Amino acid sequence: MGRQIFDGILIANEVIHSMKIIKGNGGNLIFKLDFSKARWLHQGDPLSSFLFILVTKVLHLLLEKAGVLGLIEGIHGAVEKVVENMKFILCCFEIFSGLSINFKKSCIVGIGVNEEFLYHMAAICKCKKGVLPICYLGLPLGADPRRVATWEVVVERFRKKLSGWKCRTMSWATRIVLINAVLSSLPIYFMRNFLWGGFDGKRKMAKLWRLVVNKKALWSKVILAKYGSNTKQWRFCANNLKDMSTVWRGIVENSLDARVSRWLGDKDFCWKVGNGKEILFWGVIWCGNGPLKLEFPQLFRLAKFKNGSIFDYSFNCGFSNFNWEVLFVRPLLAREVGLLCGLIERVSCVVLVPEVEDLILWAHDNKVEFPVKQLTKLLIEGEGDDSCFAFDKIWRLKVPPRVHNFLWLLAIDRVPTKDFLIKRGVKILEILNVCPWCNRVLEKVDHVFFGCNFIAGFWKRTLNWWDSGWKVVRNFEEFYSLVFKVKIIGSCKSLWLIAIAAFYWSIWLASNEMVKWCYPPHGWLKFIVSGIAFEGAMDGGVMRDEEGIVRALFSGPNDACDAETAELGAIITALDVFIDIDWKGSGSLIIETDLSVAYNWILEKSRRLWSHQVLFADLERRIACVGKLSFSIAEVNGNEMVESLAPAGMSRPSMFKAWW
Secondary structure: OOOOHHHHHHHHHHHHHHHHHOOOOOOEEEEEOOEOOOHHHHOOOOOHHHHHHHHHHHHHHHHHHHHHHOOOOOOOOOOHHHHHHHHHHHHHHHHHHOOOEOOOOOEEEEEOOOHHHHHHHHHHHOOEEEOOOEEEOOEEEOOOOOOHHHHHHHHHHHHHHHOOOOHHHOOHHHHHHHHHHHHOHHHHHHHHHHOOOOOOOOOHHHHHHHHHHOOOOHHHHHHHHHHEOOOOOOOEOOOOHHHOOHHHHHHHHHHHOHHHHOOOOHHHEEEEOOOOOOOEOOOOEOOOOOOHHHHOHHHHHHEOOOOOEHHHHHHHOOOOOOOOHHHEOOOOOHHHHHHHHHHHHHHOOOOOOOOOOOEEEEOOEOOOOOOHHHHHHHHHHHHOOOOOHHHHHHHOOOOOHHHHHHHHHHHOOOOOOHHHHHHOOOOOOHHHOEOOOOOOOEOOHHHHHHHOHHHHHHHHHHHHHOOOOOOOOOOHHHHHHHHHOOOOOOHHHHHHHHHHHHHHHHHHHHHHHHHHOOOOOOOEEEEEEEEEEOOOEEEEEEEEOOOOOEEEEEEEEEOOOOHHHHHHHHHHHHHHHHHHOOOOOOOEEEEEEOOHHHHHHHHOHHHOOHHHHHHHHHHHHHHHHOOOEEEEEOOOOOOHHHHHHHHHHHHOOOOEEEEO
16 A cells, blocks of 8 residues: 555654653754755656655655764754754755755744744754644644634635636536535545544544554554554554544544444454464454454463464464463363364464465455445444435436536425525515416425426326336435336436436426416516626516516616616616506506516615615615515526517617507
8 A cells, every 4th residue: 555645744743742742851843844946857757756756765864864873863852963963964965966945935843942942943944933833735734623723724725716706607517516626625635534534434444444454654653653552563552542642533533433433343353364473363353253262262261372473373383283282371171172172173274374464354345445435334324324315326327417406406405496485585476486387386396396286197107107106205305215216227227317317307497487487467567677787788678467468678778887787777777667658556567687686685775785875766766656566586587588688788879668
């Protein structure tokens, strides 16, 4: 298993933690180096990263040799002579490697030292004085992940990424693609490999697994040296959590959680025998279905070397040698000799291979690399949590992104039905908020897609066609579970689910088509307006009666500077037309807009901008002249005539108005 960039971060955090807890050594210094840009080494050269590693390997050997000679020390106190030697070594490295160090950007950080001494050391190195936490490989080193301030750098990077985006010009699918491609990379980098906590503890287990199978790695040696178990060299000691670093404590606490530990006990690990040096003879599963101490408890109680390895037992006596009595604290009784014969028969089939290392496997998935996916599956099944099944099946469908997004909104009950809009504070006339299929019930997700008699009949006929019975469902998850259980195998199953997704999407599109033009109630007129601001501003609108007959229209330019002001101008013009044709006494008017900002301005005066007070004053004067007036909002203007009248207004020298 190769090295990972976060191994170095973990080691650095553990070293800093050790510096903080060691008392009475005169303090410690941390020297953070910043290499100058070596353009001749990095730009366009496919070997650049390899060459850089080779060069820095030389620096590592220099520091290692200096440590052997006693010129520099590790965590043994802050000494001026050591800093001078470090500076000399770095200067020598610059001369023969050609890779220069930017001392102006480098810094020296003190732990347990006074400020005067730290400034003096910084002057010797000609670098600046730093304080914890410091940025190392893009992460805050020495920071407490439990503090809100630690995450400010992540929030700030989000702000920078979002500052120039104009989300109103992007479709819903485009925004999700952008989030997946750009925004998700920031928290993934900051939180991956469970450095700061992971997701429900599922991915933290992989770090512990790498500790078990990659014992020769430097980070593994550091962890085992600080927290290793005396009885099991391949496991960590969890007795003194309070003495652990915050990062490692979070990983260990997760492994001790009841939900996780049930899958990570001794019974859940088995060993593949190599040289036998890492495997405890009695304590772990390596021969049979359980540890030998549980299968032969009487012999285990009499054993002299309860923590001995397979290699120790094999080297001393050999599995085929029946003189095992010397390994016990007393001579064996007759019944115990029979148990010993059974033990020898059990282990004699195992052959040690000196050149092969022992390998530990997880009993639930015999892979060397820890299967995070399998552990996640076990945790979900153990909790009885089936809330994710629908989402998993949705995102794997081979359908366009907009259909993916719609199904996701449907699953979380966020489809913008009339009921949803009313709950969000959008005011809709009671006569206009009914289901477009039956015109009787409030438009809700469960009714529009499952409960309406028209739609339920459609689903019933469809499922009967595939020899699957229909039953009443309450929500999307119940329905999707129903259609997923249809007895279809192979590629036809995928086609069936794609067809279901297409049915959902078609139902939604058809319902929208039905409400694009909704006739006004009896005795009412409806004015649909639109304002556009693009290389100039323009307005358009059309008024229809209860039979859908056009009674008035307008189209022309506007002096607005943005879409919101243009929409207000269109509403004011519609009121002027209605007042001019003198229907204000004999008819009631509905004005429908497609811009939520303008709609909210009209209904809630507290939201109005002070800079538009003159425009709002004109609007209020006209509203006072109309007897019965109501406003509504639609996601899309429900009339092709309006969509063409507004752009056409740009070519007109003045506002065109007509009525009949």
